[in-house]
Amino acid sequence: MARLYLARVRVTLKAGVLDPQGEAVKQGLVALGYGGVKEVRVGKYLEVRLEAPDEGQARRQVEEMCRRLLANPVIEDFTLEVAEI
Amino acid sequence: MKFGVVVFPGSNCDRDVHYALGAVLRQPVDYLWHADTKFTGYDCLVLPGGFSYGDYLRPGAIARFAPIMPAVMDFARQGGLVLGICNGFQILLEAGLLPGAMLRNHCLQFRCQDTYLRVENNATPFTGRFAQGQVVRMPIAHNEGNYYADPETLRRLKERNQIVFRYCTPQGEITPEANPNGSVENIAGLINEEGNVLGLMPHPERCVEELLGGTDGRELFASLIDWWAKQRLHGAHNSF
Numbered sequence: 137m138a139r140l141y142l143a144r145v146r147v148t149l150k151a152g153v154l155d156p157q158g159e160a161v162k163q164g165l166v167a168l169g170y171g172g173v174k175e176v177r178v179g180k181y182l183e184v185r186l187e188a189p190d191e192g193q194a195r196r197q198v199e200e201m202c203r204r205l206l207a208n209p210v211i212e213d214f215t216l217e218v219a220e221i
Numbered sequence: 222m223k224f225g226v227v228v229f230p231g232s233n234c235d236r237d238v239h240y241a242l243g244a245v246l247r248q249p250v251d252y253l254w255h256a257d258t259k260f261t262g263y264d265c266l267v268l269p270g271g272f273s274y275g276d277y278l279r280p281g282a283i284a285r286f287a288p289i290m291p292a293v294m295d296f297a298r299q300g301g302l303v304l305g306i307c308n309g310f311q312i313l314l315e316a317g318l319l320p321g322a323m324l325r326n327h328c329l330q331f332r333c334q335d336t337y338l339r340v341e342n343n344a345t346p347f348t349g350r351f352a353q354g355q356v357v358r359m360p361i362a363h364n365e366g367n368y369y370a371d372p373e374t375l376r377r378l379k380e381r382n383q384i385v386f387r388y389c390t391p392q393g394e395i396t397p398e399a400n401p402n403g404s405v406e407n408i409a410g411l412i413n414e415e416g417n418v419l420g421l422m423p424h425p426e427r428c429v430e431e432l433l434g435g436t437d438g439r440e441l442f443a444s445l446i447d448w449w450a451k452q453r454l455h456g457a458h459n460s461f
Contacts, residue, residue, distance in 0.1 A: 153369060156327045156403065205286070208279055208315065210322040211369060 141194040148179035234270035265302040268309025281311030310420030321370035327403025346448035357437035359423035386410035
């Protein structure tokens with residue numbers, strides 16, 4: 137019997153990969169007066185709702201989705217949380 | 222020499238490539254539809270520029286899984302010639318047919334301009350008509366052309382002469398000012414280890430006639446035709 141799960145995925149740039157967007161956001165914040173901001177890095181947040189027989193399989197599938205499509209392993213890392221909904 | 226130009230949803234440079242190959246270079250050329258899973262009898266495939274799948278998620282990330290791509294990858298693995306231009310280069314990177322990845326231009330601008338390129342390797346099927354170190358001019362039009370490879374990959378690329386084009390000054394110097402997008406080591410185009418797959422961000426199909434302001438792009442396609450003709454003369458064959 138399939139259950140419904142919500143996976144929350146965070147995709148972030150690997151350390152050492154330059155982030156020009158983050159740099160532009162940082163400059164924006166500094167221009168707004170937040171002089172203490174030292175660095176900004178911009179990532180992606182995705183929500184995947186899927187059916188799966190159990191949480192373990194839901195998690196495994198989403199990890200596979202991350203490795204195959206949602207994150208580019210050359211430049212990105214990912215983390216995920218899965219909960220039944 | 223028979224060319225196939227793959228058309229993905231959102232590709233928009235397919236017609237210019239078809240015109241360059243068919244009308245200017247007078248070669249047989251077909252469009253190959255992204256949803257078809259097989260094709261046969263082609264000597265070279267071109268993945269053209271554009272915004273396949275809207276560049277959603279990452280440029281080329283979704284095109285890489287189009288129904289035609291397994292056949293494209295088989296073709297490349299068997300030694301077939303594959304040319305990826307701009308979005309096509311991005312697709313080849315996402316598909317792993319070329320190493321590395323594309324990031325957003327460091328200046329965060331969509332750069333639409335002519336660039337000067339230095340030919341770093343004229344011993345490829347794509348660059349035989351250029352002199353080693355020759356400076357050519359081709360236009361770019363992209364937002365994500367900032368090529369990235371980690372230090373280990375970069376070392377291997379240099380060791381094996383896989384860097385084919387670098388952004389340079391009109392005098393052929395590799396400088397940060399000549400780099401329109403922040404690409405590591407000013408890399409504008411590179412080839413795989415086997416030498417049959419080339420990806421480049423500039424658009425050769427946009428400089429194939431004097432009316433367009435230059436013909437350096439025509440020489441890239443003509444190099445392929447020369448190379449292929451020589452292979453045929455020697456009895457080699459790589460049409461699949």
